[in-house]
Amino acid sequence: MADYDVAIIGAGVVGCAVAREFSRYHLRAILLEANSDLCDEASKGNTATLATGNDTPAGSLERQLVVRGHQRYLAEAPSLGLPIRLVGAMTVAFDEAEARVVSEEVRASRAEGFSSVELLGADGIYARVPHLAPGAVAAAWAPEEGIIDGFSTAYAYALDAVVNGVDYRDSSPVTAAARRDGVWSLTTPGEEVRARLVINCAGLRADHVEALAGYRDLTVKPRRGQYIVYDKRARRLVDVILRPAPTPTTRGVYIAPSIFGNVLLGPTAEEVPDPDDRRVTPEGIAQLTAAARRMLPGLLDEPVAAMYAGMRPATERPEYRIIPRFADGWLTCAGIRSTGLSGALGIAEYVAGAVVPDIVKAARKQTIKPARVPSLADPNVARPWTDAARVAADPSYGEMVCHCERVSVGEIRDALSGPIPAHSLKALKRRTRVMMGRCQGFFCGARVESMLRTGKP
Ligand SMILES: Cc1cc2nc3c(=O)[nH]c(=O)nc-3n(C[C@H](O)[C@H](O)[C@H](O)COP(=O)(O)OP(=O)(O)OC[C@H]3O[C@@H](n4cnc5c(N)ncnc54)[C@H](O)[C@@H]3O)c2cc1C
CATH class of the missing domain: 3.50.50.60 (FAD/NAD(P)-binding domain)
Structure with a gap:
């Protein structure tokens, strides 16, 4: 007890x-x-x-x-x-009706004390996102x-x-x-x-x-959100969070840079009965690609790194x-x-x-x-393998396991110990980003699994 x-x-x-x-x-x-x-x-x-x-x-x-x-x-x-990177979020309007929605969002935000939110015209929009689809007329810009x-x-x-x-x-x-x-x-x-x-x-x-x-x-009503993750190459297309003008029922599909250099396209918003139903579906992919076509069509030519779905713990209210x-x-x-x-x-x-x-x-x-x-x-923070003194003191920080994300033996060993150690491959991936790069573990997966099993490099 x-x-x-x-x-x-x-x-x-x-x-x-x-x-x-x-x-x-x-x-x-x-x-x-x-x-x-x-x-x-x-x-x-x-x-x-x-x-x-x-x-x-x-x-x-x-x-x-x-x-x-x-x-x-x-x-x-x-x-x-x-x-943290404060890249800013841009909610873009492509017609007059959407422009009314975003200018109301700006007015209401400012009235409620979000004083940095501002309304952008086409020049301000394309200066920030030159690859945006043509035809944007207004945007709400939230720089924080x-x-x-x-x-x-x-x-x-x-x-x-x-x-x-x-x-x-x-x-x-x-x-x-x-x-x-x-x-x-x-x-x-x-x-x-x-x-x-x-x-x-x-x-x-x-x-x-x-x-x-x-x-x-209270009753949980799981709401699934599917994503496509684009390769880091796509990052040159966008460095702000792009959002469509919201409708009364949804905030729509975003295009967001990830802190790791990829670009995320998503999420969908689907009520599903099973909280574990994290399937990526053809319908979901079609909805996501349609959203990209409307906002940032060039994204669709970029290589896809991964797909996944998350689940919102919504309730009946x-x-x-x-x-x-x-x-x-x-x-x-x-x-x-x-x-x-x-x-x-x-x-x-x-x-x-x-x-x-x-x-x-x-x-x-x-x-x-x-x-x-x-x-x-x-x-601004050096990874262990860039720190010559640290590598000299412990060469395991200079021995790479994952070359895509540059993760060393020493970092994996550290993640397998400590107050909240990783007990599984996915736990190890999240703590170090090992196997999360372009090859998705094709080259390093076997060695990482062996390290997880034996604790030895
Ligand atoms: C698609 C999507 C996009 C989102 N985007 C954003 C975003 O950009 N920014 C943002 O701020 N938020 C975002 N969110 C929201 C955010 O992810 C959620 O609000 C948050 O993760 C909810 O966390 P939680 O701890 O309440 O629930 P959970 O993460 O579900 O945690 C609950 C925990 O309880 C545990 N548990 C359940 N039952 C038991 C039990 N009987 N005994 C012990 N443990 C139990 C579970 O295993 C779980 O680990 C998004 C969510 C989704 C799904």
Whole structure:
């Protein structure tokens, strides 16, 4: 029997950020994850844009928390080793009706305090994106939107939480929850975890976790988003986030540079009954290519590196579902659909602020231990193999395994150890980008698998 003040169920980006927030207090917290690695559900398949929140519903909790999340990300990500590029987002209108939509977006954004958002005419548009399809008449330009590293963000939050005292368990699905004498008992395959407060951050399965505790007032409606990832060669075509003018039902398909130098085309928005149905379909590809043809036709001539689908943890209501049930020692943090990567630090602050010190009595720590993830995409941070002194001290950092993404033996060895080690090929890929380049592991895959199995180069 373990005893905790707080148990957080789910290590997606939201649960990891919440765990990090609680690590700032003198209390005992645990983060429980069902899968063998963190960030393996909704948080693994997104566009990885850092949103300012200007296109979220005015007055909503989502807007409040995304604005705060964006602010905190800019302030805190660098010390965690996380890269950010504020490339800006352009919402483009190709006819008069769309022009009315984007100019209204600019007016409303500015009225709500997003003062850097501006309306561009054709000259301003083509100066920023010369390869854009002809015929653009107006655009909303949001220069503070950025691109980030989605996995490393969640990993950094979790690592920081663990370094600062939170216990983390992977492969620990919570399968039952019972409350006795003011304490929850959570059943996992390895142990029974006792906690005074439970925070449900279970994303796509938040309704199942709610049901374990007897709550039935939310239903997850998974919404799939398919993507095509273009080779780094395509990057010369676009260095801003391109968005079509939104319609009343969808924000449409984006074209977004990735922090790693690729170009993403997506996502679609399809309600599917099965949260694990991450198929890429012919219909999805047709929708994506039609969107590219309309906005950036040259993209279709570029080589494709990969395709994937992500799944939004939407619910029956288009809003964040943060529901305090303090009399029961339970807090629901669900329905974080489309902006959770950007909003996570805002959400975490809001959740912790709601319970400390009134529900969970704890003082803030005076000293926080630093945590940093390897920087995989920041041009200002040297990778180990470029650091002559480091290679001299440990030649494994100079021995390349993956030549596409330039990942060394030393980096793979490091990812296989540490406080939150990789136990699988996909976990290793996300921590190092090994096998994520142009050849997709054709040349290095066998060696990487052998390193994973044996721990030896
Ligand atoms: C296609 C797409 C594009 C997006 N683009 C962006 C973007 O550009 N910018 C942005 O800010 N956001 C974006 N998002 C939104 C963002 O990805 C989500 O808001 C965020 O990932 C939600 O995180 P979460 O932690 O709530 O859920 P999840 O990532 O699903 O995490 C929940 C975790 O709970 C675990 N779990 C479930 N049940 C249990 C159990 N019983 N016991 C223990 N653990 C359990 C799961 O295994 C999982 O790891 C996008 C999302 C999608 C799908």
